[in-house]
Amino acid sequence: MKYVDEFQDPDLAARLLDDIRAAVTRPWALMEVCGGQTHTIIRHGIDQLLPDEVELIHGPGCPVCVTPLEVIDKALEIASRPGVIFCSFGDMLRVPGTGRDLFQVRGAGGDVRVVYSPLDALRIARENPDREVVFFGIGFETTAPPNAMTVYQARKHDIRNFSLLVSHVRVPPAIEAVMQSPDCRVQGFLAAGHVCSVMGTREYPALAERYRVPIVVTGFEPLDILEGVRRTVRQLERGEHSVVNAYPRAVRDEGNPAARAMLDDVFEVTDRAWRGIGVIADSGWRLSERYRAYDAEHRFQVGDIATREPAECRSGEVLQGLLKPHECEAFGTTCTPRTPLGATMVSSEGACAAYFLYRRLDLPARPTAAAVPGPSLEDSTVG
Amino acid sequence: MLSWTCPAPLRDRPRVVMGHGGGGALSAELVEQIFLPALGGTARAALTDSAAVELGGARLAFSTDSFVVRPLFFPGGSIGDLAVNGTVNDLAMSGARPAYLSCGVILEEGVELDTVVEVAAAIGAAARTAGVRVVTGDTKVVEAGHGDGVYLNTAGIGLIPPGVDLRPERVVPGDVVIVSGAIGLHGVAILSERENLRFGTDIESDCAALGGLVEAMLAVTPDLHVLRDPTRGGLAASLNEIAVGSGTGIVVRERSVPVPPPVASACAMLGLDPMYVANEGKLVAFVPREHAEAVLAAMRGHERGAEAVIIGEVVEEHPGMVVARTALGGTRVVDMPLGEQLPRIC
Ligand code: SF4
Numbered sequence: 001m002k003y004v005d006e007f008q009d010p011d012l013a014a015r016l017l018d019d020i021r022a023a024v025t026r027p028w029a030l031m032e033v034c035g036g037q038t039h040t041i042i043r044h045g046i047d048q049l050l051p052d053e054v055e056l057i058h059g060p061g062c063p064v065c066v067t068p069l070e071v072i073d074k075a076l077e078i079a080s081r082p083g084v085i086f087c088s089f090g091d092m093l094r095v096p097g098t099g100r101d102l103f104q105v106r107g108a109g110g111d112v113r114v115v116y117s118p119l120d121a122l123r124i125a126r127e128n129p130d131r132e133v134v135f136f137g138i139g140f141e142t143t144a145p146p147n148a149m150t151v152y153q154a155r156k157h158d159i160r161n162f163s164l165l166v167s168h169v170r171v172p173p174a175i176e177a178v179m180q181s182p183d184c185r186v187q188g189f190l191a192a193g194h195v196c197s198v199m200g201t202r203e204y205p206a207l208a209e210r211y212r213v214p215i216v217v218t219g220f221e222p223l224d225i226l227e228g229v230r231r232t233v234r235q236l237e238r239g240e241h242s243v244v245n246a247y248p249r250a251v252r253d254e255g256n257p258a259a260r261a262m263l264d265d266v267f268e269v270t271d272r273a274w275r276g277i278g279v280i281a282d283s284g285w286r287l288s289e290r291y292r293a294y295d296a297e298h299r300f301q302v303g304d305i306a307t308r309e310p311a312e313c314r315s316g317e318v319l320q321g322l323l324k325p326h327e328c329e330a331f332g333t334t335c336t337p338r339t340p341l342g343a344t345m346v347s348s349e350g351a352c353a354a355y356f357l358y359r360r361l362d363l364p365a366r367p368t369a370a371a372v373p374g375p376s377l378e379d380s381t382v383g
Numbered sequence: 384m385l386s387w388t389c390p391a392p393l394r395d396r397p398r399v400v401m402g403h404g405g406g407g408a409l410s411a412e413l414v415e416q417i418f419l420p421a422l423g424g425t426a427r428a429a430l431t432d433s434a435a436v437e438l439g440g441a442r443l444a445f446s447t448d449s450f451v452v453r454p455l456f457f458p459g460g461s462i463g464d465l466a467v468n469g470t471v472n473d474l475a476m477s478g479a480r481p482a483y484l485s486c487g488v489i490l491e492e493g494v495e496l497d498t499v500v501e502v503a504a505a506i507g508a509a510a511r512t513a514g515v516r517v518v519t520g521d522t523k524v525v526e527a528g529h530g531d532g533v534y535l536n537t538a539g540i541g542l543i544p545p546g547v548d549l550r551p552e553r554v555v556p557g558d559v560v561i562v563s564g565a566i567g568l569h570g571v572a573i574l575s576e577r578e579n580l581r582f583g584t585d586i587e588s589d590c591a592a593l594g595g596l597v598e599a600m601l602a603v604t605p606d607l608h609v610l611r612d613p614t615r616g617g618l619a620a621s622l623n624e625i626a627v628g629s630g631t632g633i634v635v636r637e638r639s640v641p642v643p644p645p646v647a648s649a650c651a652m653l654g655l656d657p658m659y660v661a662n663e664g665k666l667v668a669f670v671p672r673e674h675a676e677a678v679l680a681a682m683r684g685h686e687r688g689a690e691a692v693i694i695g696e697v698v699e700e701h702p703g704m705v706v707a708r709t710a711l712g713g714t715r716v717v718d719m720p721l722g723e724q725l726p727r728i729c
Binding site: 008009010013042043044045046047048049091103104106107108116120222337338348356357358359360361362 | 398399400401402408409578580638653654701704706709710711712713714715716718721
């Protein structure tokens, strides 16, 4: 089992943990930016193995979690229209919008399809010229280039029944927003390796300098995380704050120039709302002028959508590292993967889901999902 | 119109969603909350894959299953193999020797007869390999657009040998958990064929009949505590069912769980957990500690169990829950899957 052995080798892990223990002299709070990293940390019990002084704070890097409710509701609206084939990655289907999710739209007769690549959506558009095919383009710098590519291809091959519902977000402005929060406790960052493999590391030195935080580019396997923690802690102990690439097998400083060129061609930077956090300046992409015709929001006129967030959901604080999932009142009681109140309980990269799925045993006792029924229809109806 | 402040719980949904057929918590709920009350039964036993019934002094296992797989033919098997092996395995998991099957066929108008010929041939061949006879059947045709070509239903009966009593309730702390071989092959093979994904190597379904393997195990001792074939919902669903049914805790050593590298990398790419991926020719056995080594040896002596390994044990702590010890030495809960697994975004 090469896959397991290479990146999950217990002996190597033990050596890294020894190094970290030897280096630590006082408490440090590190934020792993990406939800994929959160998932690895909780799934493999890495936070249990680290010395008590090292606290991992979960960051905002779950693309599903930060997609604004308004965009989800637009997706639901578009997907419900006759003649539309709505294509999405699987994990968006269970994300609650205002009152329903894409699965329910499909159950009610909507043509909602799970695809594994955005190019599949384009193929579906080619095969169904009399239908409108919409792809739900969400995610960070990792998913943005292939999604940009579909629009580029659609224009090149004059496929007119294809459009993109865009809600792409960029990581560096989010790091900045986290640092600017008055309650911020983060002293170092494990930056998301996948993002850097596209964008490179050029955006980070200025951030590291301005906020005097070490930023270590980190991968997603257990050993990657431990190495990232080790390098961050070592810098903190020495009072350093530089950008270090601890994921050289995937990340070059310049990133992937071809992917960046595609992004620059198809997208332009814009302000974006992050679910639970609010608008962050320059933190997103939208289709640039040349490609506006492929923007599903324009094509389907879904401007006037009224949204309503469940008041008790505190996923905004969870996403900013201000609250641990189990500290939310609703965690495990009214909010479970089966009865999710927020996207962080649905997404495979959401912190609430990771805590609920993997960590229930170690958390301070609370009633379990089985003991406390979810909200009934009546409870949840407003006038 | 949109008047809910928070999304309705899945169980309050007014319509069926795909997850209701996924073999996880939603499927169980559908049966428990709708079918069991309507049929006048409340016994947990009715939820298992096959029922043990007495008839004229004989103890019979009785089971039924329907097959709606897309595509009809996939690497390592077809809907015909699944329909035979699925029911044969459900019977075998009661410790029964599978004997007779029925086969119901629902054809969609427009399906090529060549396809029907191929499916029928696969049913016949699988039945011969499994040592069972298809003794009754039925055919219906639905209008074009009302089915995926071919749906099959099989039911089967088999005889449970004296002294064999396989039930979750018999599982006790100290029992050893054995799986018969590599997991995740069927689910990944189907996915790769259906979605046209390639994962470097071709992955074939493990679809196979397990009656012979079970016989070899029972020959060592009739005192196996429980057997399950981890189909929909994968190993995680089977282990959770047994943890809940027995009121014990289960600990799995993650490193011991046999995940073939192509399955591991396909799952990593799609964000799936191999523990939740379907199998069609594997079983998980709960065996009293004193018999574990002998049963393991017997399994390894059979072609369907050549890669059998011990993956964990039953404990008193955390009753009703499955916990994995990770390769690094941490722990995590392995939960009951809710519905289908969803491939993640990046
Ligand atoms: S536990 Fe549920 S309600 Fe609480 S923050 Fe997480 S998603 Fe929101």
